[in-house]
Amino acid sequence: MESGGLKVYPYQSYEVYGLSRNPFEQLASEGIKDVESIHVYQEIDMRLQMIVSEVIGNRSSIALSIIGPLGMGKTQRLKTIAKAIEEHRGKALYVKVDTHDILKLTRDIFYAIKPPKSRTNIFLENLSRKLGFIDRLEKMLSDTQEYKSRDIAELLTEQMSRFPYCAILLDELENMQGASEKEKIQFFEMLRHFISNMPEGCIVAFACIPEVYEEYTKIFPAFFMRLHYEFKLRPMSLDEAYELVKKRLNRVRVKDTDDPLYPFTEDAVRLIHRLGRGNPRQTLRLLHYVLTEAAKHRFDPIDDFVVTTILEEPKSLDEYLTRIPKEYKDLVKAIVFEFNGGPASYIQIAKVVKKPGVQVYESLNELVRLGFLVGDPGGNYKVPDYVRKFLEEGQGQKEEY
Numbered sequence: 001m002e003s004g005g006l007k008v009y010p011y012q013s014y015e016v017y018g019l020s021r022n023p024f025e026q027l028a029s030e031g032i033k034d035v036e037s038i039h040v041y042q043e044i045d046m047r048l049q050m051i052v053s054e055v056i057g058n059r060s061s062i063a064l065s066i067i068g069p070l071g072m073g074k075t076q077r078l079k080t081i082a083k084a085i086e087e088h089r090g091k092a093l094y095v096k097v098d099t100h101d102i103l104k105l106t107r108d109i110f111y112a113i114k115p116p117k118s119r120t121n122i123f124l125e126n127l128s129r130k131l132g133f134i135d136r137l138e139k140m141l142s143d144t145q146e147y148k149s150r151d152i153a154e155l156l157t158e159q160m161s162r163f164p165y166c167a168i169l170l171d172e173l174e175n176m177q178g179a180s181e182k183e184k185i186q187f188f189e190m191l192r193h194f195i196s197n198m199p200e201g202c203i204v205a206f207a208c209i210p211e212v213y214e215e216y217t218k219i220f221p222a223f224f225m226r227l228h229y230e231f232k233l234r235p236m237s238l239d240e241a242y243e244l245v246k247k248r249l250n251r252v253r254v255k256d257t258d259d260p261l262y263p264f265t266e267d268a269v270r271l272i273h274r275l276g277r278g279n280p281r282q283t284l285r286l287l288h289y290v291l292t293e294a295a296k297h298r299f300d301p302i303d304d305f306v307v308t309t310i311l312e313e314p315k316s317l318d319e320y321l322t323r324i325p326k327e328y329k330d331l332v333k334a335i336v337f338e339f340n341g342g343p344a345s346y347i348q349i350a351k352v353v354k355k356p357g358v359q360v361y362e363s364l365n366e367l368v369r370l371g372f373l374v375g376d377p378g379g380n381y382k383v384p385d386y387v388r389k390f391l392e393e394g395q396g397q398k399e400e401y
């Protein structure tokens, strides 16, 4: 909405489609609990499953990287590894890199080891403090001059060896880009030592966007050569996009249907997949928007024509007016031609169209909900900005209506 005030719109219903809600709203893996129910399996997932089996079954130790542009499913994969390790009573450290301060980052990794404090833990902590573990660590993390990559790695190995299985999962490694070259080397050197000396049954995995990953590999080839696997995520195929849509819809269906894509047609999904370039998050974002808009207008089914109508802004004033539902056309025309696009109050508009104020008021709010008009807290209505542009370009000459 354009105006500052908060406006509460009527509850959006997906009942028309037999859906309890819009299933495409979650665009990041972080908030999704049962990832399996919505995950679309690609080759990388089979390989990851094999790696996890190898680690659990043979107590192998494996280091890998997952590289892919924003929204391509990196976090979702790391979360899957974490879950598998935890299901086998292992310890998975999932750390989202949110700093280029290697001292903080290293501290975040160690802090992730500690389970919530219980009496025993406090006891152990005191014990290890006595043994000097925390003191040694804190000293090395007090200043980058003190950062001893090898010693820190050894402390980490020591801590992780206590678990039957373990994983260190570093997400969004690109956020470390701002560290100085020296610091990056110190940090990767620490990881290199850890990997050379991994506990049994351990997975080290990190996720990064391609541009930054390449930069890192140049600075520190010795580290990256040590990785057992490098997975580059690829866009989803059309078939995978169908599956994505089916799985997400399936979770919110309250009415049975023979067509698992319903309310979307195959053509609609094909178009959205193309517009989203096979990127899962882009595709989900478009699906979310199209479903929201389609539900408002009760378009049923949602075919490629509906998708085009929703995603494309009208290119002219005529096109805009054509899209307005008939019963409201006189109101919008009044705003456009009598008030030059507005703002105008519902009373002013009601006078022009010669209809009862209450009815006009309700219709105007419906038009706002449909996205054809913008309302403000003062109770005025106007056309959206893209329509105003047409008016400024001189298309808004008064005509008969």
Ligand SMILES: Nc1ncnc2c1ncn2[C@@H]1O[C@H](COP(=O)(O)OP(=O)(O)OP(=O)(O)O)[C@@H](O)[C@H]1O
Binding pocket: 026, 027, 028, 029, 030, 032, 038, 039, 040, 041, 042, 068, 069, 070, 071, 072, 073, 074, 075, 076, 077, 172, 244, 280, 281, 284
């Ligand atoms: N293979 C897949 N199957 C189903 N959904 C997927 C798949 N890959 C990604 N998604 C969905 O796409 C969205 C983005 O995924 P995710 O957050 O894992 O991407 P990311 O690469 O970590 O993004 P960022 O770089 O922004 O951190 C999520 O909603 C996730 O559920």
Ligand SMILES: [Mg+2]
Binding pocket: 074, 075, 076, 171, 172
């Ligand atoms: Mg992510």
